[in-house]
Amino acid sequence: MNLDSMYQEIILDHYRNPLHRGLRDPFDAEVHHVNPTCGDEVTLRVKVVDGVVEDVSYESEGCSISQASASVMSDLVIGKKIDDAMELEREFLALMQSRGTAEGDEEVLQDAIAFAGVSKYPARVKCALLSWMAWKDATAKAMEPAVASPAASAHASPVDIDVPEQEKP
Amino acid sequence: MTVTDPRLVGAVDAARTSAAGAATSTSAAGSIGYDVDAVRKDFPILARTVHDGLPLVYLDSAATSQKPLAVLDAERTYYEQHNANVHRGIHVLAEEATAAYEATRDTVAAFIGATDRREVTFTKNSTEALNLVAYAMSNAETTGAEAERFRIGPGDEIVVTEMEHHSNLVPWQMLARRTGATLRWIGLTDDGRLALDDLDSIITERTKVVSMVHQSNILGTVNPVERIVARAREVGALTVLDGSQSVPHLPIDVTALGVDFLAFTGHKMCAPTGVGVLWGRYELLEVMPPFLGGGEMIEVVTMEASTYAPPPHRFEAGTPMISQVVGLGAAVDYLSALGMPAIAAHEHAITTYALDALGSVPGLRIIGPPTAQDRGGAISFVLTDDSGRNIHPHDVGQLLDERGIAVRVGHHCARPVCLRFGIPATTRASFHLYTTTAEVDALVEGLHGVRRFFSR
Secondary structure (H helix, E strand, O other): OOHHHOOOHHHHHHHHOOOOEOOOOOOOEEEEEEEOOOOEEEEEEEEEEOOEEEEEEEEEEOOHHHHHHHHHHHHHHOOOEHHHHHHHHHHHHHHHOOOOOOOOOHHHHHHHHHHHHHHHOHHHHHHHHHHHHHHHHHHHHHHOOOOOOOOOEEOOOOOOOOOOOOOOO | OOOOOHHHHHHHHHHHHHHHHHHHOOOOOOOOOOOHHHHHOOOHHHHOEEOOOEEOEEOEOOOOOOOOHHHHHHHHHHHHHHOOOOOOOOOHHHHHHHHHHHHHHHHHHHHOOOOOHHHEEEEOOHHHHHHHHHHHHHHHHHOOHHHHHHOOOOOOEEEEEOOOOHHHOHHHHHHHHHHOOEEEEEOEOOOOOEOOOOHHHHOOOOEEEEEEEOEOOOOOEEOOHHHHHHHHHHOOOEEEEEOOOOOOOOOOOHHHHOOOEEEEEHHHHOOOOOOEEEEEOHHHHOOOOOOOOOOOOEEEEOOOOEEEOOOOHHHOOOOOOHHHHHHHHHHHHHHHHHOHHHHHHHHHHHHHHHHHHHOOOOOEEEEOOOOOOOEOOEEEEEEEOOOOOEEOHHHHHHHHHOOOEEOEEEOOOOHHHHHHOOOOOEEEEEOOOOOOHHHHHHHHHHHHHHHHHHHO
8 A cells, every 4th residue: 555645746735735725705605514523624615607616715624635625626616617517526526435446537637636545545535525515515505596695604514425434523 | 249150260260361471470671560562462453464564553542442362252252152141041041141241240340449239330331321320310300309319400500521522521411401400611721631720619509410531531631530529529419430541541449539420431441342331329329210211120010100120230221231241351350460550550651651752753742731640641642744834633643554553533522622722633642551662662753754744
């Protein structure tokens, strides 16, 4: 086993110099997600204009994997049509749930392909998925017609993810 | 009742012989009192390798301890020779199983200085033991006047500490919710000890129960039980002690501690998972309402109502964890043969060594008491890289695992402690009777490696 397959240089770069970090206005929805097993937290905002992800901004705290993943995710989805970004999220989720068996499509996943190695470590998969799940949740809320207030805030529990529990809270 | 099935004695004797052999041989370290290398041979898992040939360095005993062969043998012998349900058959196996189960009650009572075997109730773990007391208190509402000591309601107060494991915090939060009582707590000092200056204003005439941890699982702090118990007694409050992290590591005498209840769990003291203990003063247990209802805990049952068995059976509803209780008996015999004072001395020496060695790692900050005085072998810390940036405990734990070193990372089921110290999580190394200074050296070397990795 080679740990460098988890701690790819791309991941460490994003960890040291995260992109799109810091909460920004305007936004349509804000969510707060936590990973209770390790205390990773992210507060994330989404701004959607005409079916396109106009902006994703966040404040987060956690391990290198969760921090780098938030940076990679936001850089990938900003500017994409929501449908395309959701498709990307499904690709990334499939890669993370593959337990090291999937290679992933680098054309589609770009920098997110660097997380392929993380899927071999069940305890860390949730770290990599935290910001993706927060983005998906925030985007769904941003698309809800009932949400009139631009500062709509929600505190959602983590989306159920099919990975084994490694540590009790 | 001190009947022990003769065929079970074999495994238990083997435990005594192997542990006693280690205890009598001279240790290279001199002051330690038993030969750690000999003791380690009793724990097969400590000899295994991980990640293609790396020796295992197990520094996660506060999460769960490893098990000596004697415990594994006792469970196996029980299932191979004696398996039956307890307290209900009149055949040979049922009698043997009952004798083996009940023998552990005597063993445990003697181990913690209890004078009455009926004061020992077997539970699933510490969590269930603590919930048992908390639910008994709210159930007192529906029982007779004899349970007055346990009755609690609006205006009454429950006192815990800020360093509780969630298992000794959440049940009391829930009790407060059920009954309208108020939860209060004793805060912490910056070096991870209880802030006792305003003790008299926290524990007052309104306090019905004080529940506190003996040795913190995250800070390592050993709390001054006697001082808090003295105040609780002044105001007539019940006292509950969470001994999950102390009973496996320190000589314990419930009479000397002066508490009303003591909860602890088997799996942290070399016994199997699935078995714990609630010890309580008999005069209190005698009037304490039950928590779980079912078979075994009753006296007379009609369709309308039931009366309950006397302690301890009132609190042991349903078929218990028989093989685990047998395993717990073997574990206690193993610990007793080594001697709890010798185990405590060994762990104190390792803790002193580790605190000193960890102090040599740049960017490492201990969360908890900085010296080994009134402190056990669970050491939490946070770490920064060369530029002062925090290295998250998950990353620390992952890189240590790559070297075969097992530590725990996270908030250790004591999230309020992390909040108190303004940190998201810690890395925790924890020790037991089999931990060596070489393992501490491996940890320190590993931490230097972690810093190099993230400082590059």
